[in-house]
Amino acid sequence: MSEHTPRRTSSLLIAHARLITGAPPESGLPYYLDDGWVRIEHGIVTELGEGTPVHGDLPLLDAAGRFVAPGFVSSHSHLWTSGLRGLAADDQLYDWANVVMSAAREATLDQIYWATLHGAFDFLNAGVTTAFDFTDPREPWADMIDGHRTEPGTHLRPLEHILRQIDAKYDAGIRFVNATRPDSDIGTFAEIRERFRATVEHVLGLDRRYALAAAVMGGVQWAENRDAARHEVALMREFGVINQAHFLETSVALARQRAKFDWYDSAGALGPDFIFGHFVHPTPEFIARTAATGARMSWQAAANGRLGSGVADIPALERAGIEIGMGLDDQACSDLADPWQNMRIGAYSVRASTQDPTAISMRRVLEMHTLGSARILGIDDRVGSLEPGKFADFVLVDPTAPDVGPLWRPVDAYVLSCGLRNLVGVYVGGTMISDGRRALSPLAAEASRRLRLDGLAPATRAAV
CATH class of the missing domain: 2.30.40.10 (Urease, subunit C, domain 1)
Known part of the structure; x- marks a missing residue:
């Protein structure tokens, strides 16, 4: 602790x-x-x-x-990416991820700690007081080509790779929900369960006013193993946690992505404890099924625009009755952790795509980035x-x-x-x-110093 x-x-x-x-x-x-x-x-x-x-x-x-x-609530964040901004500026999701996510492949425990701490202070400096944070998984990043992983998972980093990220958020003083990926392509379910249990217990051992909850980081979009969805559902039920999965974010390999909707649906994942992150390219049938089950959505407007992923049909999703929150996503794909920018990009993109200035109001996007995000995360009794x-x-x-x-x-x-x-x-x-400019904790200046001295290193081609 x-x-x-x-x-x-x-x-x-x-x-x-x-x-x-x-x-x-x-x-x-x-x-x-x-x-x-x-x-x-x-x-x-x-x-x-x-x-x-x-x-x-x-x-x-x-x-x-x-x-x-x-204070703003970011319902979808990757705080460890804070030192990797401006990279792969002209790439779509998979190529961008191959550059940015690979930066942590050889990360030391100190590097991942200071990177996450820097990201948490960056959010606080921007007025984000609560974040749903996806930890960098124990399974190192494997490059994605057309929606497929290029190599199977072979090994896991130590448990401390996750625990240090949890501690960094706690040390910064931001309230958080910590999401851990089960890494279902490696090991038996008993081993997967034990790995997940260890991270949940670490979160619950901290001051619960700050460590608000644990969660599953849904990994089906990145998985080659259909059992991944069933594993996630089993963990949700046993530990009483929510699950947020990146899903239908990009138009690349869209047919393959859409085929995985049934992985979650047939496993029984969909419901009020399940959140689709991004959900830019659902079919009408997916929207209807999501609404019928009470599943939610987290909208990353700025990141979707930066990566050319598309504009989510927010009016259609709301008409169906789907609850929506907003997230800032990676500092490496929103680059500027600015909730006002995120709200405005979201509102402007929806109004432009519908050619209707009444399609979404300013009060509505503000609600999404505060109480709406708290609601989809199940923490609206405390924040938002x-x-x-x-x-x-x-x-x-x-x-x-x-x-x-x-x-x-x-x-x-x-x-x-x-x-x-x-x-x-x-x-x-x-x-x-x-x-509003600098966090008052002395750890903030140290995080900046450490990030510059010994931060995560991106792939060579991205630095050009």
Whole structure:
């Protein structure tokens, strides 16, 4: 268990905020308050309202007209890739992955730790306070050609390769759901189960306010063994965890990808505990089946655009009743970990592809990147909105520095006009952990130093 970073929470009173609570209609709370206040006790939101605060006995944070909004939730992330940006800039998914994912083939335990720590601080600096994170698997990357692996799995790295990534997230102070791939092409199911159990127990042994849950990293897209889906379902059921699988992300080898939908469906994977990551190229039948089972989707708009993967038909998915969250994906394929950019790229691409500016609203993409992501991950009782009883995770955003002008429609302006340049504070549990430029932990500077000194090395052709 990691012991680098103490767990800290704060009690304070926020006043005079342009308060985006992000609360759903069923809560009875307003979504936005023009002069809001929030009472936080020991890292938990206890009360909120508009105008003069009811109680003034806590340290005061005068927002002075700045936005206070829920910390972003990234429902799909690969934090260990933070030192591999700008690579394979003109490649689609498989060729890009062959360059970037191979960088960790020979990674030492220290390298994978510092790379993940750097990625977690990068997210926190961007206002992302909770992340679903796919760890780099124990099975080293095997190149993909037309949707096929070029070589079978032959060996596994030590368990510590996963545990060090878990510890890095914990040390950074980001809340997280940790996803581990079962690596079903190697070993018996008993061996697969034992490997997975060890990672789950490590997550559950940490402070559960930060290590929120364990999960399966669905690996069917990368697998050659149909048993992979059945193995994943067995782990989901035994350990009571969710599963998120990369699926139908790219148009390359699409027929082969689509054939694997039945691998999951016939194994009984689909349901409220199953998430399709990306899901850019489903058939109408896949959409109907996903909706009927209650399975969810995580949308990586910026990454899909960067890799030329396509534009997900979000209106069709929503009409079918599929719950959707948003993720920033790799720092190596979104490059800039910016949730505002992700929201805008998502909204703009949907509006452009439908030629309909009403196809998705700014409030809707904001909901997807906060409470919507928390919902699909099953952690919306703790994060995703500022409501009494939830963690006090929020961003402080100054629309006057630089000045975006009058805020005629504040929530729309928050999404459309604000961004990282306006971010002046990121708080986890009521404690400021970043000023929007640099994380306040001394580990952040050390992570940057280590990444430059001895970071992961990409394939030679990618560095040209």
